[in-house]
Amino acid sequence: MKNKIIFITGSTDGIGKACARRFASAGARLVLNGRNPEKLHDLQQDLTERYAVEIFPLPFDVRDRKAVARAVESLPVEWQAVDVLINNAGLVLGIDKEHEGCLDDWEIVIDTNIKGLLTVTRLVVPGMVKRERGHIINIGSIAGDTAYPGGSVYCATKAAVKALTDGLRIDLVDTPLRVTNIKPGLVETHFSITRFYGDKAKADAVYLGLKPLTGKDIAETVFFAASAPEHVQIAEVLIMPVNQATATITYREGVNSER
Ligand code: 8X3
Numbered sequence: 001m002k003n004k005i006i007f008i009t010g011s012t013d014g015i016g017k018a019c020a021r022r023f024a025s026a027g028a029r030l031v032l033n034g035r036n037p038e039k040l041h042d043l044q045q046d047l048t049e050r051y052a053v054e055i056f057p058l059p060f061d062v063r064d065r066k067a068v069a070r071a072v073e074s075l076p077v078e079w080q081a082v083d084v085l086i087n088n089a090g091l092v093l094g095i096d097k098e099h100e101g102c103l104d105d106w107e108i109v110i111d112t113n114i115k116g117l118l119t120v121t122r123l124v125v126p127g128m129v130k131r132e133r134g135h136i137i138n139i140g141s142i143a144g145d146t147a148y149p150g151g152s153v154y155c156a157t158k159a160a161v162k163a164l165t166d167g168l169r170i171d172l173v174d175t176p177l178r179v180t181n182i183k184p185g186l187v188e189t190h191f192s193i194t195r196f197y198g199d200k201a202k203a204d205a206v207y208l209g210l211k212p213l214t215g216k217d218i219a220e221t222v223f224f225a226a227s228a229p230e231h232v233q234i235a236e237v238l239i240m241p242v243n244q245a246t247a248t249i250t251y252r253e254g255v256n257s258e259r
Contacts, residue, residue: 001026001227007082008032009062009120010089012039014189015139015222018215019086022223024053031079033058033071033089062089062116063108072123081131084226085124087117088139090157092195095150106153113157118164125168128177135178137222138165142185142238146247155247158183169235178233180225185240185247188212209252210243 006023010016012034020032024047034040037059044055056079060067090113093105117138128134143151144158162181169179192203218239225234243251 001028001223004028004083005079005081006030006084006086006226007058007120007124008086008088009116010034012036012043014191015184015187015215015218016086016088017043018219019088019222020047021050022216022219023084023226024051024055026223026227027052028084029054029056029079031056031058031075031082033060033062035059035061062120063111065119068116068119069123072120080127081133082124082127083133084135084137085120085128086137086139086222087120087161089116089120090139090161092151092154092191093197095195097150098152101153109153110157113154114160114164117161121164121168125172125177129172129175132176135180135226136165136168137180137182137225139218139222140165140181140183140236142183142240142247144181144183145238148247151247165236169233176230178230180234181236182218182221182225183236183238184213184218185238185244186210186212186250187215187218189215209255210241210250212241213239 001023006028008016008019011020011032020030024030030053032040032055040057040059044057047053047055058071060071062068091109093109094101138161140161141158143155144162147155165179165181172179186207188207192206193200196202221237221239228234
């Protein structure tokens with residue numbers, strides 16, 4: 001991984017941040033995206049204190065097509081040859097039923113999880129095709145395989161990530177590029193706190209009675225896929241805590257096991 005350029009969207013929290021750490025520890029060069037320039041700056045400082053790593057911070061909101069284009073075009077030539085694109089930026093807001101939820105929130109979720117991923121892919125992948133080298137790793141979800149109560153729109157966006165990942169793999173089949181969908185189950189990050197609009201108690205309840213995955217667990221899987229031999233394409237990985245069996249079935253010590 002030494003000196004490879006890894007471009008990570010949504011790198012200032014959770015899985016994205018854990019990926020930044022994992023690849024930094026392996027000597028990669030990192031293009032780190034996030035919406036908040038201060039958080040990006042703090043992350044850059046933290047990583048450069050711990051590792052011998054070069055970082056190019058790239059603040060933008062994946063929902064803003066023009067900003068994404070400006071940012072990608074602003075990359076200096078020595079940062080343009082991206083080896084691995086990790087499309088991680090994503091979120092969920094609310095746990096409402098499909099016929100009752102907030103359209104404004106859903107627009108944010110759809111624009112980030114689907115259109116944002118597509119925009120970054122559209123801007124970064126042509127360079128990979130030209131260079132005949134690259135790996136696109138999308139962070140999907142178990143939610144893309146099965147809908148669950150209160151997850152309708154989020155699940156739809158992750159089903160879209162699956163379709164976009166599979167479609168891209170088909171479109172790139174005659175190239176040396178690899179395309180991967182990492183589909184986590186329950187991972188304890190800021191994800192549920194955002195979902196519950198900052199209500200930490202409700203977020204904590206999501207992981208009650210079992211040991212959830214961490215961002216680091218997912219970053220290890222992403223790293224594994226990225227460091228496989230070049231002829232090996234890890235198409236999908238579904239990864240869950242040991243006491244989770246499906247999107248809705250878990251075993252929780254002393255707690256009702258259904259979502
Ligand atoms: C995160 C997994 O099941 O909490 O994408 O939605 S889940």
